[in-house]
Amino acid sequence: MNILPKPFRIELGEGAFAYSADMKVAAELPVILSLFGGGDPSSPIRFVKGDTEWDHVLKVSPEGVLALSSTDEGLFHAAVTLKQLTGGKSTAIPACTIWDKPRYTYRAGMIDVCRHFFGVETIKKLIDTMAMFKFSHLHFHLSDDQGFRLCIDSMPKLHQIGSERKGTCGDGRPTGGYYTKAQIAEIVSYAAERYIEIVPEIDMPGHTRAIVAAYPELSCSGKPTEVASWFGIHSKILCVGKERVYEAVDRIFSEVAEMFPSELFHLGGDEVAKLEWAKCPDCAALYRKEGMKNLEELQAYFTNRVIKLLEKYGKTPILWNEALNSEMLDKRAAVQYWTTDKKSAERVARAISEEGRKVIMSRCAPYYLDYPCGTHSLKAMYELEPDEELGASAEKGIMGVECPLWTEQISEEEELFRHFYPRALAVAETGWSAPGKDYEDFKKRLQGVLFLLEERGVPYIPVKECDPARFAAWRQKVSFALRMQRVSDPMSARNWQSMRLKEPKV
Ligand SMILES: [Zn+2]
CATH class of the missing domain: 3.20.20.80 (Glycosidases)
Structure with a gap:
């Protein structure tokens, strides 16, 4: 999966989410809305504040995408990851869960x-x-x-x-x-x-x-x-x-x-x-x-x-x-x-x-x-x-x-x-x-x-x-x-x- 920097942990699921480039997202942060062309509370792509010890967790399933973080910054990072997964176009994003956090502050x-x-x-x-x-x-x-x-x-x-x-x-x-x-x-x-x-x-x-x-x-x-x-x-x-x-x-x-x-x-x-x-x-x-x-x-x-x-x-x-x-x-x-x-x-x-x-x-x-x-x-x-x-x-x-x-x-x-x-x-x-390189x-x-x-x-x-x-x-x-x-x-x-x-x- 084309994510850079490489996430801490990815687990693949079954199926894929059909992302279309005109899809808006359910989120509050203006910077996230601007990444995805606007907001829609009923969107299958949701950014939600909640308890997690990770910087953010991103769950992609055939039904939708859920981004979870306890901070706005974490939600933004999740939005960046999702944006990378779209490749900037309509595409099928493989179902997966990503747990991520930075090595350094x-x-x-x-x-x-x-x-x-x-x-x-x-x-x-x-x-x-x-x-x-x-x-x-x-x-x-x-x-x-x-x-x-x-x-x-x-x-x-x-x-x-x-x-x-x-x-x-x-x-x-x-x-x-x-x-x-x-x-x-x-x-x-x-x-x-x-x-x-x-x-x-x-x-x-x-x-x-x-x-x-x-x-x-x-x-x-x-x-x-x-x-x-x-x-x-x-x-x-x-x-x-x-x-x-x-x-x-x-x-x-x-x-x-x-x-x-x-x-x-x-x-x-x-x-x-x-x-x-x-x-x-x-x-x-x-x-x-x-x-x-x-x-x-x-x-x-x-x-x-x-x-x-x-x-x-x-x-x-x-x-x-x-x-x-x-x-x-x-x-x-x-x-x-x-x-x-x-x-x-x-x-x-x-x-x-x-x-x-x-x-x-x-x-x-x-x-x-x-x-x-x-x-x-x-x-x-x-x-x-x-x-x-x-x-x-x-x-x-x-x-x-x-x-x-x-x-x-x-x-x-x-x-x-x-x-x-x-x-x-x-x-x-x-x-x-995390350490470990593969050029x-x-x-x-x-x-x-x-x-x-x-x-x-x-x-x-x-x-x-x-x-x-x-x-x-x-x-x-x-x-x-x-x-x-x-x-x-x-x-x-x-x-x-x-x-x-x-x-x-x-
Ligand atoms: Zn002097």
């Missing part, structure tokens, strides 16, 4: 709207399609060197200046964009109707050049700078030694927290170039006052202090796994594991076993969707088991999975979706289904549910192109790497090196 995709901006309609399309595969969260990367995408009333220059850049990698074409508060409210409620929670990310203290372009006094030197128009690592970032930085961060938090009801709040914390910190008298003064032993501790100080600020708003912080490097990260923070080196894996595994920390599996290879199929194939994405390199005991610490889509090389909606689909669906399955079976089911993307006008890479043979894969890999080099700031390599700086130079 966090099943996410991420979209970077900073490197290239995408408007409300694109985001809604993404949410609408993700919901059809039982994703639970969309991680929204809203602030980076190349753009700040929200309106913060108390800091209006963030969108007035921070959302615009003079060009992209030398093309000389000004570009930008931001979401108004009303647009964010629209996105958040559209997602909530589909049981997807939006997790905002304000990346800090690195990747903040757009913020310091708007408010230079928040950087170490205080000198004016521009929103970055090249990619890679930038060293013009938030100063950690100036009190006004924490006041500004708090103002941002208070408004972002209000815009996004999710309890989760991503603080970034990745790829912090420490060049400016090493030369900054304020950073150096803080370093000495606190008796720090390396610049990593300066980052830990910043992160732990802003986590405290975030606590006021009742949020749980998530950070990229570099935040563990200092070994001092606040215990409340969850970690998103993305780097692929052995040392980080050991650190993340220890964070789970010794600190009881929650971890999101997001390993760059193979989960990053901006890479081509030639390096991150559908098969590789499908086959990754979240606890595979973290050790068997890690399962209890894994809160879920996430496939991020960075957009340095993606500026058009079509490309965006073709990078997301169908590979993200491998991650949707890992996040929902051929997955691909068969995948073919059967792609109509849900087609119906919504969402393009995807044909499944047969998702696992390129060796030579084609090699070509894709080389061309991706060359392009990445071409779009990176010439200073990026130096800034990258500066992440390893040990102590202040003043």
